Amino acid sequence: MSEDKETLILDDLMQKITSKAFKSGEKLPSENELAEKYGVPRMTVRNALLKLEERGYIYSKQGKGRYLKEESLQIQLHLTAKTSFTEKMKQAGYNLETRNINCEKIGFDARIYRILNAPENGTVYKISRLRLLDDEPIAIHSSYVNEAMFPDIGEDGRQIGSMFAYYRKLGYTEFASRKSLLSITFPSSKEQQLLSCKSLVPLIVVESDCVDAKEGNILEHTKILYRSDKFKYDITMD
Numbered sequence: 001m002s003e004d005k006e007t008l009i010l011d012d013l014m015q016k017i018t019s020k021a022f023k024s025g026e027k028l029p030s031e032n033e034l035a036e037k038y039g040v041p042r043m044t045v046r047n048a049l050l051k052l053e054e055r056g057y058i059y060s061k062q063g064k065g066r067y068l069k070e071e072s073l074q075i076q077l078h079l080t081a082k083t084s085f086t087e088k089m090k091q092a093g094y095n096l097e098t099r100n101i102n103c104e105k106i107g108f109d110a111r112i113y114r115i116l117n118a119p120e121n122g123t124v125y126k127i128s129r130l131r132l133l134d135d136e137p138i139a140i141h142s143s144y145v146n147e148a149m150f151p152d153i154g155e156d157g158r159q160i161g162s163m164f165a166y167y168r169k170l171g172y173t174e175f176a177s178r179k180s181l182l183s184i185t186f187p188s189s190k191e192q193q194l195l196s197c198k199s200l201v202p203l204i205v206v207e208s209d210c211v212d213a214k215e216g217n218i219l220e221h222t223k224i225l226y227r228s229d230k231f232k233y234d235i236t237m238d
Contacts, residue, residue, distance in 0.1 A: 005040050009048040012038075017057055022068045028058060030065060056201040056229030069229070085131065085141060085224070086162040094133050101194070102128040103157035106144070115209060115221045116146040123147040127157040130194055137195045137227065143210075144221040163210070167219060174213035181207045184228075191225065201229045 016022055029037070034045040049066055052058045058066050089096040106112070106126050118124050124144055131139040143163050145153050150170070160166050164175065183205045187197060195203075204226040210219045 005038070006044050006048050006051075009034070009038050009040070009045060010051055013048065013052060014057070017052075017068060024068060024070050026068050027064075028066045028068065051200075054198045054200040056198055085139075087164070089131075089133070097132040097135070098161040099130045099132070100127070100159065100161060101130050101140075102126065103154070103160075105154070112144050112221055116144060116149075116218055118146045118148065123154075125153050125157050127153070127160055127163070129161060139227065140191060140194060140225045142223045142225075144223070145219070149217070149219070163220060167212075172212050172214075172219065175219070176211045176213040178209040178211050178218070181205075183207075185225070187225070195225070195227050197227055197229060201227065204228050 013028075022028065028034075028049075031042050031045050031049065034049075035042045038045065049058065053060065053066070056069070058068055060066050086096060086098060104126055106124050108120055109124075112118075112124060113120065113122065116124060124146055126142055126144055128140060128142045130137060131141055145157070145163075147153055150156075156166065167175070184202050185205050186199065187195060187201065187203055189199075191197075191203070192199060197203075206222075206224045206226065208222050210222060211217065212219055
């Protein structure tokens, strides 16, 4: 029965949040106040609040209580790889910072190797960057690149912030996207640390292939993990 009551409290609080009965940044009623309102033990209320926190809707201030998170920032999310992420964000006027966090060989992955036309005994590198807007982590952007296509990628990849800028230095000037896929996942412990989010905050996954528009060759397979709790994404097609 306590689980049923916990679910009812969680649903009621969620409804209040989505209908904006609570204002952005507002302090929520205390556990004692909510326990009295719903006629349940304080622990039942606490469990419901912890779930809200895990989902990224509220946050705690030690000794002060729980607060509704600030209004999400709305940004334009393009689903094609014709323009670089860096260029998209800068054109929109956002204060974007990119941190190169990893460059490593991956183990054989049949799907990625097939997309990149890499043989099973070939080498594919994964170059990952953390994207931040106004000092808030927004996304982890990973590019999978065939070493046969870019022989120096193992060394160069450690310094790359924008893959498109790297490709342009090598003579590629026009880019196209073969297809884009969108799905949902939940963050690993490492991704939670990088994105400063909880384990139950869904991540939006966008996968696409970047193609050299002139020759039709696959330059990279891209996978981007976007936080869903801090931002709203406009996917209106131009």
